[in-house]
Amino acid sequence: MEREFDRQTERVELLSMLTSSSGHRRTQLIEEYQRRSEAAFAPATLRNYKLTLRLFEKWCHETGRNPEPPVPSDTIAAWVDDMGGKIAFNTIGTRLWGIAELHRSRFLPSPTRHRLVALSLKGVKRKYGAMQKQAPPLGKKEVLKAIGSLGSSRRDLRDKALLWIATDTWCRASEIVAFRVKDLIRQDDDSSLLYVARSKTDQYGYGAYAFLSAKGTRDVLAWIAEAQLEATDPIITKSQKGGQHRPLDSVTVSRILKRCTGRKDVSAHSTRVGGVHDAFRLGCDLSSIMIAGRWASPEMPARYGKRILASQSAAAKVSQAFDVETAQDNGEEA
The missing domain is CATH 1.10.443.10 (Intergrase catalytic core)
Structure with a gap:
C-alpha cells in the first residue's frame, strides 16, 4: 500500500510541476519524451502508434469531435463503441494504448482509464465477444x-x-x-x-x-x-x-x-x-x-491448440472408451 501511495504522490507532484512550468519548459519536456520514446519503442510499436493517431483523428473529424489532448473520456468511450464489431477486441486495446501514450507524451492524465471507457469495453466484449481470429494451421x-x-x-x-x-x-x-x-x-x-x-x-x-x-x-x-x-x-x-x-x-x-x-x-x-x-x-x-x-x-499455445485439445479431452477419451466397450458387448470390431 505504501509503494502505491508513493507512486501516486509522484504522479501528482509531476503534474503539479508541469502545470506551474513555463510554456517553453513544457515544450522541452514533451520534445524530450518524444525523442526518448522513439529510442525506447520497437519500430512496429511506433508504426502502430502513428496509425492509431491517424485513425482517431479521422474518426474525430468525421464525427465532429476534437482529437487534440486532453480528449474527454466520453469521446473515447464513443470511439470504442464505434470500433466494436469492426475490429478484433485485442486491436481495440492496442488503439486505446495509443491514446493513453498520446496523453503520457503530453504529461496529461489518460482518459482511457475512466470508468466510462471501461464500461464501453465491457459492453463491446459482451456484445461481440473477445475471440481472436487465428491464422489457419499449416502443418x-x-x-x-x-x-x-x-x-x-x-x-x-x-x-x-x-x-x-x-x-x-x-x-x-x-x-x-x-x-x-x-x-x-x-x-x-x-x-x-x-x-x-x-x-x-x-x-x-x-x-x-x-x-x-x-x-x-x-x-x-x-x-x-x-x-x-x-x-x-x-x-x-x-x-x-x-x-x-x-x-x-x-x-x-x-x-x-x-x-x-x-x-x-x-x-x-x-x-x-x-x-x-x-x-x-x-x-x-x-x-x-x-x-x-x-x-x-501457456496462454497462446493453448489457444492455438483449442480444437486439438478438445479432441484429446477427458470427454473425448470417455466417449472413445465407451465406443470400444459397446462394440465388444455387441461382438463388433472396435
Missing part, C-alpha cells in the same frame, strides 16, 4: 509436400530454405527474415540451431534458440552456397542472381507460403499454429511446446 505434412514439389532453380532453393525454417523453428515472419548466416549453429547430428536475436516478446535482445532439422539444415546450406551469402548476410533474401543481399519484407514470407502451398488462406503465422497442432496430436506436453515456440506463458 508439417503439408509443408513437406510443398518442399517436395519444388525444383532446383535459385528461387526454389530459396523457397525450400524458407519453408524449412518456417516449419521447423515455428518462428514469426519478423524472426525468419532477421536470421543471418552467422545465426546458424551446426550440431553433431547434422541438425542446427538458429539464434533468435530479437523477437516480438524479446525487445531487449536476451536471445533464444530455435531448432532446424538435419534435412532443413541441408537445404538451408544449399541455398547459402548457391546465393554465396556471407556471415552477416540475411539467409532469406531475394533469389535474383547478382542482387543485393537484403532481408525480405515480412509480408513477402506470407506470399511465398501461399504460392508454394497453393493455399490463399495461410499466412506466415500458419506454420507456427500448425506446429502446435502437430505437437498436440503427437502428445507433446505444453511445457515442451512453450519451449519450442519460445512462449513465456
Whole structure:
C-alpha cells in the first residue's frame, strides 16, 4: 500500500510541476519524451502508434469531435463503441494504448482509464465477444509436400530454405527474415540451431534458440552456397542472381507460403499454429511446446491448440472408451 501511495504522490507532484512550468519548459519536456520514446519503442510499436493517431483523428473529424489532448473520456468511450464489431477486441486495446501514450507524451492524465471507457469495453466484449481470429494451421505434412514439389532453380532453393525454417523453428515472419548466416549453429547430428536475436516478446535482445532439422539444415546450406551469402548476410533474401543481399519484407514470407502451398488462406503465422497442432496430436506436453515456440506463458499455445485439445479431452477419451466397450458387448470390431 505504501509503494502505491508513493507512486501516486509522484504522479501528482509531476503534474503539479508541469502545470506551474513555463510554456517553453513544457515544450522541452514533451520534445524530450518524444525523442526518448522513439529510442525506447520497437519500430512496429511506433508504426502502430502513428496509425492509431491517424485513425482517431479521422474518426474525430468525421464525427465532429476534437482529437487534440486532453480528449474527454466520453469521446473515447464513443470511439470504442464505434470500433466494436469492426475490429478484433485485442486491436481495440492496442488503439486505446495509443491514446493513453498520446496523453503520457503530453504529461496529461489518460482518459482511457475512466470508468466510462471501461464500461464501453465491457459492453463491446459482451456484445461481440473477445475471440481472436487465428491464422489457419499449416502443418508439417503439408509443408513437406510443398518442399517436395519444388525444383532446383535459385528461387526454389530459396523457397525450400524458407519453408524449412518456417516449419521447423515455428518462428514469426519478423524472426525468419532477421536470421543471418552467422545465426546458424551446426550440431553433431547434422541438425542446427538458429539464434533468435530479437523477437516480438524479446525487445531487449536476451536471445533464444530455435531448432532446424538435419534435412532443413541441408537445404538451408544449399541455398547459402548457391546465393554465396556471407556471415552477416540475411539467409532469406531475394533469389535474383547478382542482387543485393537484403532481408525480405515480412509480408513477402506470407506470399511465398501461399504460392508454394497453393493455399490463399495461410499466412506466415500458419506454420507456427500448425506446429502446435502437430505437437498436440503427437502428445507433446505444453511445457515442451512453450519451449519450442519460445512462449513465456501457456496462454497462446493453448489457444492455438483449442480444437486439438478438445479432441484429446477427458470427454473425448470417455466417449472413445465407451465406443470400444459397446462394440465388444455387441461382438463388433472396435
